[in-house]
Amino acid sequence: MMAxxxxxxxxxxxxxxxxxxxxAFEMLDMADKIAAAxxxxxxxxxxxxxxxxxxxxxxxxxxxxxxxxxxxxxDKYFPSAIFxxxxxxxxxxxxxxxxxxxxxxxxxVCVAAxxxxxxxxxxxxxxxxxxxxxxxxxxxxxxxxxxxLTDLARKRLEAYFSVELSAAPNPASAQ
Numbered sequence: 001m002m003a004x005x006x007x008x009x010x011x012x013x014x015x016x017x018x019x020x021x022x023x024a025f026e027m028l029d030m031a032d033k034i035a036a037a038x039x040x041x042x043x044x045x046x047x048x049x050x051x052x053x054x055x056x057x058x059x060x061x062x063x064x065x066x067x068x069x070x071x072x073x074x075d076k077y078f079p080s081a082i083f084x085x086x087x088x089x090x091x092x093x094x095x096x097x098x099x100x101x102x103x104x105x106x107x108x109v110c111v112a113a114x115x116x117x118x119x120x121x122x123x124x125x126x127x128x129x130x131x132x133x134x135x136x137x138x139x140x141x142x143x144x145x146x147x148x149l150t151d152l153a154r155k156r157l158e159a160y161f162s163v164e165l166s167a168a169p170n171p172a173s174a175q
Contacts, residue, residue: 061099063161068092072114086123089113094133094149095157106135106145127153 071089093112097104104112110120124147127133132153138144149157 060158060161060165061096063165064092064096064099064157068096068112086113086115086119087127089115090120090123090127090147091132091149091153091157094147095154098149098154103146104148106147109147132156 068089071085071092090109090113093109094104106121106124107117109124110117113120113123115123124133124135128135131150134148134150135145136148138146
């Protein structure tokens with residue numbers, strides 16, 4: 001590989017990275033649609049919508065989906081590199097997908113966390129070491145690894161969203 005003789009413009013690189021991430025989310029959305037049409041048991045939360053939540057009212061799932069959607073929408077306005085919370089994105093992704101009955105692969109959770117695979121893997125190790133996630137190989141293909149929340153992580157996320165929901169203003173009572 002030849003060394004570059006020109007300096008790298010970090011803004012150009014950030015823009016390219018942001019465009020690639022946007023394209024990755026679009027591809028993930030298409031993959032989720034294909035997976036849903038083929039009734040595959042796993043998907044990514046990157047394309048999860050409010051329609052997946054219980055339509056009867058604001059639920060813990062809807063709170064998780066909204067939190068994730070709002071976090072990812074920042075990437076349209078700011079370079080994603082300035083917001084670094086892959087662990088939180090991983091937990092949100094796993095919570096929403098598991099609540100919807102979906103299995104999540106290691107690669108999908110890294111994409112949903114908007115992190116490079118190496119960063120995602122580092123955060124997965126940290127979450128696993130702290131007892132928040134487990135990994136297991138797919139029954140039919142040992143190359144596919146699924147990530148799951150532990151009961152501890154699920155209980156803590158539900159406690160967090162319950163407190164947040166109870167603290168949120170109720171639009172119906174404001175009328």
